[in-house]
Amino acid sequence: MSQCKPLTLHVPEPSGRPGHETDFSYLHLAEAGAVRRPPLEVLPSDTSDLAYALVRVLDDDGNAVGPWAADIDRELLRRGMRAMMKTRIFDARMVIAQRQKKMSFYMQSLGEEAIGTAHALALQEGDMCFPTYRQQSLLMARDVPLVDLICQLLSNQRDPMKGRQLPVLYSVRAAGFFSISGNLATQFIQAVGWGMASAIKGDTKIASAWIGDGSTAESDFHTALTFAHVYQAPVILNVVNNQWAISTFQTLAGGESTTFAARGIGCGIASLRVDGNDFLAVYAASRWAAERARSNLGPTLIEWITYRAGPHSTSDDPSKYRPADDWSHFPLGDPIARLKQHLIRIGAWSEQEHQDTEKELEAQVIAAQKEAERYGTLASGQIPSPATMFEDVYKDMPEHLRQQRRQLGV
Amino acid sequence: MAAQKDVKSETIPMTMIQALRSAMDIMLERDSNVVIFGEDVGFFGGVFRCTDGLQAKYGPSRVFDAPISEGGIVGAAVGMAAYGLRPVVEIQFADYFYPASDQIVSEAARLRYRSAGEFTASMTIRMPCGGGIYGGQTHSQSPEALFTHVCGLRTVMPSNPYDAKGLLIASIENDDPVIFLEPKRLYNGPFDGHHDQPVVPWSKHPLGEVPEGYYTVPLESAAIYRPGAELTVLTYGTMVFVSAAAARETGIDAEIIDLRSLWPLDLETIVASVKKTGRCVVVHEATRTSGFGAELAALVQEHCFYHLEAPIERVTGWDTPYPHAQEWAYFPGPDRVGAAFKRALEAR
Ligand SMILES: Cc1ncc(C[n+]2csc(CCOP(=O)(O)OP(=O)(O)O)c2C)c(N)n1
Numbered sequence A: 001m002s003q004c005k006p007l008t009l010h011v012p013e014p015s016g017r018p019g020h021e022t023d024f025s026y027l028h029l030a031e032a033g034a035v036r037r038p039p040l041e042v043l044p045s046d047t048s049d050l051a052y053a054l055v056r057v058l059d060d061d062g063n064a065v066g067p068w069a070a071d072i073d074r075e076l077l078r079r080g081m082r083a084m085m086k087t088r089i090f091d092a093r094m095v096i097a098q099r100q101k102k103m104s105f106y107m108q109s110l111g112e113e114a115i116g117t118a119h120a121l122a123l124q125e126g127d128m129c130f131p132t133y134r135q136q137s138l139l140m141a142r143d144v145p146l147v148d149l150i151c152q153l154l155s156n157q158r159d160p161m162k163g164r165q166l167p168v169l170y171s172v173r174a175a176g177f178f179s180i181s182g183n184l185a186t187q188f189i190q191a192v193g194w195g196m197a198s199a200i201k202g203d204t205k206i207a208s209a210w211i212g213d214g215s216t217a218e219s220d221f222h223t224a225l226t227f228a229h230v231y232q233a234p235v236i237l238n239v240v241n242n243q244w245a246i247s248t249f250q251t252l253a254g255g256e257s258t259t260f261a262a263r264g265i266g267c268g269i270a271s272l273r274v275d276g277n278d279f280l281a282v283y284a285a286s287r288w289a290a291e292r293a294r295s296n297l298g299p300t301l302i303e304w305i306t307y308r309a310g311p312h313s314t315s316d317d318p319s320k321y322r323p324a325d326d327w328s329h330f331p332l333g334d335p336i337a338r339l340k341q342h343l344i345r346i347g348a349w350s351e352q353e354h355q356d357t358e359k360e361l362e363a364q365v366i367a368a369q370k371e372a373e374r375y376g377t378l379a380s381g382q383i384p385s386p387a388t389m390f391e392d393v394y395k396d397m398p399e400h401l402r403q404q405r406r407q408l409g410v
Numbered sequence B: 001m002a003a004q005k006d007v008k009s010e011t012i013p014m015t016m017i018q019a020l021r022s023a024m025d026i027m028l029e030r031d032s033n034v035v036i037f038g039e040d041v042g043f044f045g046g047v048f049r050c051t052d053g054l055q056a057k058y059g060p061s062r063v064f065d066a067p068i069s070e071g072g073i074v075g076a077a078v079g080m081a082a083y084g085l086r087p088v089v090e091i092q093f094a095d096y097f098y099p100a101s102d103q104i105v106s107e108a109a110r111l112r113y114r115s116a117g118e119f120t121a122s123m124t125i126r127m128p129c130g131g132g133i134y135g136g137q138t139h140s141q142s143p144e145a146l147f148t149h150v151c152g153l154r155t156v157m158p159s160n161p162y163d164a165k166g167l168l169i170a171s172i173e174n175d176d177p178v179i180f181l182e183p184k185r186l187y188n189g190p191f192d193g194h195h196d197q198p199v200v201p202w203s204k205h206p207l208g209e210v211p212e213g214y215y216t217v218p219l220e221s222a223a224i225y226r227p228g229a230e231l232t233v234l235t236y237g238t239m240v241f242v243s244a245a246a247a248r249e250t251g252i253d254a255e256i257i258d259l260r261s262l263w264p265l266d267l268e269t270i271v272a273s274v275k276k277t278g279r280c281v282v283v284h285e286a287t288r289t290s291g292f293g294a295e296l297a298a299l300v301q302e303h304c305f306y307h308l309e310a311p312i313e314r315v316t317g318w319d320t321p322y323p324h325a326q327e328w329a330y331f332p333g334p335d336r337v338g339a340a341f342k343r344a345l346e347a348r
Helices: A044-052 A074-099 A113-122 A136-141 A146-154 A186-200 A219-230 A261-266 A279-294 A335-345 A351-374 A386-390 A399-408 B016-030 B054-058 B070-083 B098-108 B144-148 B161-173 B239-250 B267-277 B292-307 B334-346
Strands: A128-130 A207-212 A235-241 A270-275 A300-305 B011-013 B034-038 B063-065 B086-090 B124-129 B154-156 B178-183 B209-211 B223-226 B231-235 B254-258 B261-263 B280-287 B313-317
Touching: A044 A261, A044 A270, A074 A113, A074 A136, A074 A146, A074 A279, A074 A335, A074 A351, A113 A136, A113 A235, A113 A279, A113 A335, A128 A186, A128 B070, A146 A351, A186 A207, A186 A219, A186 A235, A186 B070, A186 B098, A219 A235, A219 A261, A219 B070, A219 B098, A235 A279, A261 A270, A261 A300, A270 A279, A279 A300, A279 A335, A386 A399, B016 B034, B016 B054, B016 B086, B016 B161, B016 B209, B034 B070, B054 B063, B070 B086, B070 B098, B098 B124, B124 B161, B144 B154, B144 B178, B144 B261, B144 B280, B144 B292, B154 B161, B161 B178, B161 B209, B223 B239, B231 B239, B231 B267, B231 B292, B231 B334, B239 B254, B239 B280, B239 B334, B254 B267, B261 B292, B267 B292, B280 B292, B280 B334, B292 B313, B313 B334
Parallel strands: A128 A207, A207 A235, A235 A300, A270 A300, B034 B063, B034 B086, B086 B124, B124 B178, B154 B178, B231 B254, B231 B280, B280 B313
Antiparallel strands: B011 B209, B154 B261, B223 B254
């Protein structure tokens, strides 16, 4: 006779639901400065401890401490600060524009601004990022003209994507920002291929791949790790763990009792788990990974711990599935507030400068929005000509598309 | 429509395998951005030997083995193409492209469109396809309709060594993503469906004479494999030879059009032929319902309605998975094709 009790299916649940506070102890935080910084040549298997630890530089008082506290140029930190602020202000304005029905859709990156910003500043001209829809901070750090971005969001006559893509799915080749796809995770393996191409050609450029915690469950995440490892591709594999994938908590993507960085170790890839709201840690870890890639030492996987502070998109209402005040309890805080504290402490910023910068960026975004709206909005109907709808399907338009264009009468 | 032999240069007998290898050899030589990878294609030279010797000649950074991951192979190729390379990747059997569907449909096919031309996916995906080899369910499929339905892709299928080389070179040079389907039943010799008869090697067939050097067979150009007056056969791949056998055995003067490029295709050649013959039979190995034949029939109906003297016939694989033991009951052989010819001729 069997002594076994009936089996039960385990379906992970977040500790916090609307009306219940989240218990963030699952994050296993480390003190700032506590985690070692290995040499660039480290063996992937010798980074296993780092995949379960948390690289942090800024302590609670805003001091930069420990082995990852590199001597960073103040101007660069100030640039990073501005880019983060610009990202947040831009997001807030675009959410309003979406509510005013000037655009059909928008996605904020509230709370995640440090990751793309510091990472972009750690890369070099010519490196290619393969972003998701939540890395607009890469664009801000690379000073992409806001008018271009807003025209894309408005799908207007100046939209560089000619009205073909949903808002936010930018493509900015000149800024090393690969065309965003609606299909999750596909870009992760493409980044590896791009890095392989750079190696095949004996180039010195590297690729940077981006994915969210939820999307790591897609098969392309795994193919990317396998290919990156097999060919030692010059690529940084960034997993942005903002704890949520729409309404599903990161445990449902496989984060329970483990880390996403640990996936890298299993695949033979040097891996780090880093405080994604700590600008200095993001910059230092990105630099480390970029140098490894550029020195032909292979790929690095970095799990960035952060929190998706805003709704998933303008179509989402997070109060239906998580505590309304969750972000205020998230132990890693707000990346802008934390860098601000540090900059003020080292005398590179002030309350006054912060306010002035805020005003200036606000004006910049408003001016860009005004200019962009001059070229039309989806609501105003000033959209790219339907004739352009048939272009770029192929390099040269085949006969059947010419015929269909004629049928449309354009 | 293009003449089958438009280049006068030294020709030598080649199998389709040798012709494909020669195309890749030439393109590796001519364009340093061409790279070749896939499962077992490197050191070993491919399970069908199509890439034999290429790694030794061009080195492992140009021709290399890939992990068993179709999604990874195509996904990495998309990234390489975005960088500026011209990858030529192999899916070991067309039956195994499904794990790469997302990368093919959502990415390779759409990259140019969605980025308004900022990024492109100039790449060729080679896949051995088709049945007639006792390949069972997962070594016999003809999934072309799954590609022709995808906007942004080009789908090509040669039926002989001469076209295989010229079309593959043209595909590699083309700036759009090309799905290059290779009927593996034709790798070593033409096959007309008479499985009980000995296989004739390509060395005994005029289309097995292949120029050694560079030439192309243009995409979007069909070939009239057999001129005829009584009816038009729209076909490709192995079915070209099956249709020719059916014409021979029924004595029906069929005009057999080898489409070569399935989509976009050479509509002009098709329409001119059907307008001339007034009758049309579509033949393919793939399953019937929503198969590529449905598109062909619809096109003929739209463009040749007033010239048609009979309903358009379709001879295809049955709407079943590809069976093993029942291979020859499944495979549309010359008898089934011939019967359709007769029906098309007798219809009033
Ligand atoms: C292949 C695919 N499946 C589903 C979706 C719908 N979808 C869009 S975003 C999203 C959640 C992604 O979450 P995550 O990867 O954690 O990124 P985050 O939104 O948190 O930045 C889903 C399910 C999609 N876009 N693509």
